[in-house]
Amino acid sequence: MATKEEGMTVFDVEAANVLSKELRDVFASGKTRSYEWRISQLKSIVKMCDEHEEDIADALRQDLSKPQLESIVYELLMMDILRLFNLRKPCLVQFCLAGYSCNQILTMVKNSCTLAIKELKRWMMPEKVAALNIAPLFVAKTSLTTFPSSAEIMSEPLGAVLIISAWNYPFLLSMDPLVAAIAAGNAMVLKPSELAPASSSLLAKLLPKYLDCCSIKVVEGAVSETCALLEQKWDKIFYTGHCRIQIFYTLAPLQEAVGIWEYVGLGDHVIHLLPRDGMYLFRFESDKMHYYGMLLTWSDATIVSGQCCSDNSALPVCNGRVGRIVMAAAAKYLTPVVLELGGKSPVVVDSDIDIQVATRRIIVGKWGCNNGQACISPDYIITTKDCAEKLVDSLKKELEAFYGKNPLESKDLSRIVNSDHYARLTNLLDEDKVSGKIVYGGERNEANLRIAPTILLGVPQNSLMMKEEIFGPLLPILTVSKIEDSFDIINSGTKPLAAYLFTNNKKLKQQFLMSVSAGGVVINDTALHLTVHSLPFGGVGESGMGSYHGKFSFDAFTHKKAVVYRSFVGDASVRYPPYTRGKLRL
């Protein structure tokens, strides 16, 4: 059970165990399977969004300082357009408005509910396949052994599922998978991100008021709470977050050890690593003692050995990347996972385009989406040497038109989520390899965690900025001699979550689609595929596995059960031993 410490409830492994058992029991009761239960929960979510629009927008403003004016403008516009289309054309609406404000987020959640409410009967209905009872001998893929019979695919809820969410769209990324899990008829627990505390606590307060709190639980907390949940047996884990461990810049405790410290951790153990000359310095805190040392060997997933300065005790084994932590935990029970991760999403800009339109679409996908803190934000641009100057000029002109001469003061740009991420981003900018490459922006204000839209030209590919997902307002531009060379640059990294191409050249479009593997692709725009509910949204390779949105969300939390129906007639003896030639001749 949860233990009390200084008046606070601690959510530990034992508490997680009790909670998972409760969810398992409620699922076993059959309550969450019914159409009526699913619909009532989905309708309650719409009601909650309507009745707490202001509270939700306020929480998002607290967590991310979402531009208020943008929200109001978008809200009115969105609501009017939605009324016009009777809430049935979310894609069209989203196409009209490429950035994502608080109220768009609310609308996206409501749209997911509305779509599920409208389609649920159809989605739940068993899908008839190859009717084998009609003229079986003339229908391909049928056999005497299955005659006469019929077959169908039944959509079966998975059971008790765990949803772990990220901070950058804390409401949407919590609610969208939750809507999906409800539509599919599961019991569930949601673990929102601790880095968006206002949204997390609002969800913990509102969901039990509106939803069936026996079947839908919220657990607030950080790494240790997540790990306690991950130790339990689930029927699906849906994780949105980093594929890599977070990298933070901190003031180094060792005098010469200034640089990037990586955090790795499992449970309560956190180890801070600093790459140095092919090795890692590490800082490890245990029993209030701090140990420093040089890590001798390091594999991607496990600390193999280390030598401590102050203590030679063995280090705990730690997984190196959060996505892998989730998958490793899931492997213990063979639990299927959806991993919605990130990556470096490239934008390839050809020369034969309407540069102003392209620029505006890049800007809104980058800085208009949470000031670059979105999983599908353009991470870097590749263009030809002769086009780069034109593109930079256009970006400068449009950025100034959108955010003014002093973007740090702009009310239309979100702030950086917290001081760790601010330090991480400024460290990318301050790296020696990058100095002198800024062609626009670069201003920052640590006091209010603001960084201006920043464009860099000629950033080397071996810089930290080009190795890590930027996840912020910095946009490096790389140049190539011919545009097709961009494919090699993209393919030299891990597969991105999104890839964008601006061109009018049909052949280049085809080449791009054939050569670049990415979770999703948009030609001549950015970020819009997220809003098209008839498309699956998810990554490939290191940018994730599995997908959701629209019907794909329902499928993500559903088992497709193969069912064959037979009657007692047509019991062909050919199936049964003894297998004689005589029987086959019949």
Ligand code: NAD
């Ligand atoms: P994160 O991995 O730091 O946190 C996500 C969740 O994992 C949180 O709930 C957190 O409590 C938990 N967590 C963090 N470290 C953990 C650990 N060591 N052990 C167990 N649990 C742990 O990710 P984030 O910073 O919240 O999100 C940013 C990342 O997520 C970016 O890479 C971004 O691209 C990606 N992202 C992807 C999508 C998508 O839909 N594909 C959407 C949003 C964000």
